Amino acid sequence: MxxxxxxxxxxxxxxxxxxxxxxxxxxxxxxxxxxxxxxxxxxxxxxxxxxxxxxxxxxxxxxxxxxxxxxxxxxxxxxxxxxxxxxxxxxxxxxxxxxxxxxxxxxxxxxxxxxxxxxxxxxxxxxxxxxxxxxxxxxGGARQPIAARVCPPEGLTVVASRHHGDAATLDRFLAGRTVARLVNFGSSLKFCRLAEGEADLYPRFGRTMEWDTCAPQAVLEAAGGAVETLEGETLRYGKPGWENPHFVCWGRRAVGARGARG
CATH class of the missing domain: 3.30.540.10 (Fructose-1,6-Bisphosphatase, subunit A, domain 1)
Structure with missing residues (x-):
């Protein structure tokens, strides 16, 4: 196939x-x-x-x-x-x-x-x-193309976990960034919000496993976004114990402007 x-x-x-x-x-x-x-x-x-x-x-x-x-x-x-x-x-x-x-x-x-x-x-x-x-x-059986967006001028729409996460760590990560709104979602749908251009940033500070992130990472990357470790490396698979490090999901990068990610 x-x-x-x-x-x-x-x-x-x-x-x-x-x-x-x-x-x-x-x-x-x-x-x-x-x-x-x-x-x-x-x-x-x-x-x-x-x-x-x-x-x-x-x-x-x-x-x-x-x-x-x-x-x-x-x-x-x-x-x-x-x-x-x-x-x-x-x-x-x-x-x-x-x-x-x-x-x-x-x-x-x-x-x-x-x-x-x-x-x-x-x-x-x-x-x-x-x-x-x-x-x-x-x-309804119909497929429509989706794409991650470049962060709009009014600032980032950030998605966060409804049940998992460290609010203090999230606040420190967002400090100095222009945040328009913060929205809570469950499951891998947070990746999908970025993939369809409805949000810009999803930081994850907490335990996740590779089966939690592989499929939604593929969808987000296919839509033009990225999933990176805190060191800026692409999140990879086949790790010992199938466990992920902390990571950050981004929408589309503005050409020539890494800072557009926030």
């Missing part, structure tokens, strides 16, 4: 997983806790089963690193090409009755995300992108 076909496969699986997640939410579910005290539900496991089955049927022998499988002890080795799957990103939003939860399916090649899909089960919307090609938003 070429990358367009792989992206379409990921989009179809994210859509199927989202349908199952909605069905489970409608009929009710039990909330459990994993060893790290994070929450998990039947919806997480059912969505992951759909995605894993679909990837392995279409791509026999592919390497898939999936959140619930890793939690259960199935920890593969990083290969030159592998998939990262978070079947229900934002489980706290899901269990709390909110809508800011997502299905993340991303592909890594040589340590870099190359394509990804972020599904929004509550609305049926899908975000997808191939780095170096472009990004789109799909609603």
């Amino acid at each position: 070429n990358d367009t076909a792989l992206l379409d496969l990921a989009a179809a699986l994210a859509d199927r997983a989202g349908t199952e997640i909605r069905a489970i939410r409608d009929r009710g579910f039990q909330v459990e806790h994993k060893a790290d005290r994070s929450v998990v539900t039947e919806a997480d496991r059912a969505a992951e089963a759909i995605i894993l089955s679909g990837l392995r049927a279409a791509l026999p022998g592919c390497t898939v690193v999936a959140e619930e499988a890793v939690a259960g002890g199935a920890v593969p080795q990083a290969t030159a090409e592998f998939w990262l799957v978070d079947p229900l990103d934002g489980t706290r939003e899901f269990t709390g009755g909110g809508d800011d939860f997502a299905v993340n399916i991303g592909l890594v090649r040589d340590g870099r995300p190359v394509l990804g899909v972020v599904g929004v089960p509550a609305t049926g919307v899908l975000f997808g992108g191939i780095v170096g090609v472009g990004a789109w938003r799909q609603s």
Whole structure:
């Protein structure tokens, strides 16, 4: 399969997983806790089963690193090409009755995300992108191109986590920057707000795993944005323990003006 076909496969699986997640939410579910005290539900496991089955049927022998499988002890080795799957990103939003939860399916090649899909089960919307090609938003079966924006003159729209983060660290990071507004979102939808040109900056100071960020990073980079460590390096994949350092997501850079990022 070429990358367009792989992206379409990921989009179809994210859509199927989202349908199952909605069905489970409608009929009710039990909330459990994993060893790290994070929450998990039947919806997480059912969505992951759909995605894993679909990837392995279409791509026999592919390497898939999936959140619930890793939690259960199935920890593969990083290969030159592998998939990262978070079947229900934002489980706290899901269990709390909110809508800011997502299905993340991303592909890594040589340590870099190359394509990804972020599904929004509550609305049926899908975000997808191939780095170096472009990004789109799909609603009602129709795909529309999206692009990150250059920060407007009135200042940055900053998105932050609804449930995670250090307010003092965020305040220090934003000091000296012109901030027009601060908006809270859950899950990987924060990346998507930047990708579709609705926000400019998302700093993340806290623990995240690679399956949380691979797919939305691919969408954002495909839309012209960037995801960087605090040292200014592109966030990469296949790290020990699958854990990310702190990072910052940016919208589009103004030509010749790094300062336009804030």
